[in-house]
Amino acid sequence: MPVDMSVFGGGRWVRTQPGNLHTHGSIEPVMSILDIRGFPMHDMFLIGHNDDCGTIVLPTESRAENAAAALGPAYETRVHLMRHHSGQEVWATDYTRRAPDGTTLSAFITNLTLQDGRQVIKDGRWVR
Template identity: 80%
Template sequence: MAIDMSTFGGSRWVTTHPNNLHTHGSLEPVMSILDVRGFPLHDMFLIGINDSCGTIVLPSESRAENAAAALEPAYETRVYIMGRRQGEDVWATDYTRRASDGTTLSAFITDLTLEDGRQVIKDGRWVR
């Protein structure tokens, strides 16, 4: 039996929608992409860190894998067991938006230069 996702609702910062969908933070365009790609928007907790990245908490591995597949290739994704709640595994799909050339942009740091003068992030992209 999978965890009941309604346990993630109830906080003043979490919005509860029909179909046991719970959201927090910045949600566009990820919800639109999931909807357009036919991923059912129910039984999940969507945490939008900002417009470019976030986490989708889901009750099963198959739903987490399906969410990742729906977001690819527009987002880089990672599926993992987030932990246990109420004795059940809780799965998550992390997502980070990709640029049109396929590179993954840094969602938080746009430019980073090390003490030795080597620039490792420029315009949100890792410099190799």
């Protein structure tokens, strides 16, 4: 039995939209992409960690798979069972934006230089 997504509403930083849609954080452009590609914008919790990555929490595996399909190929996605408790399942689609060449960028660390002066991450990509 899938969980009622209204349990995610009501938090201080969570916005509740019509259709049992709950949002937190940076949700653009993901929300626009889902809308343009015809993904039903109801019964879900969209968490944007930043503009490049986040998680969509959904009540069923099929909706999580459909969200992943709607985001591809612009985003790398991973669908997984987030929680199973008392017969209720919560599924999640994690997403990370891809660069135009298809590589996945680091969503958190964009540049990293070690103390010895060697740069290991440049513009979100590992330097080899």
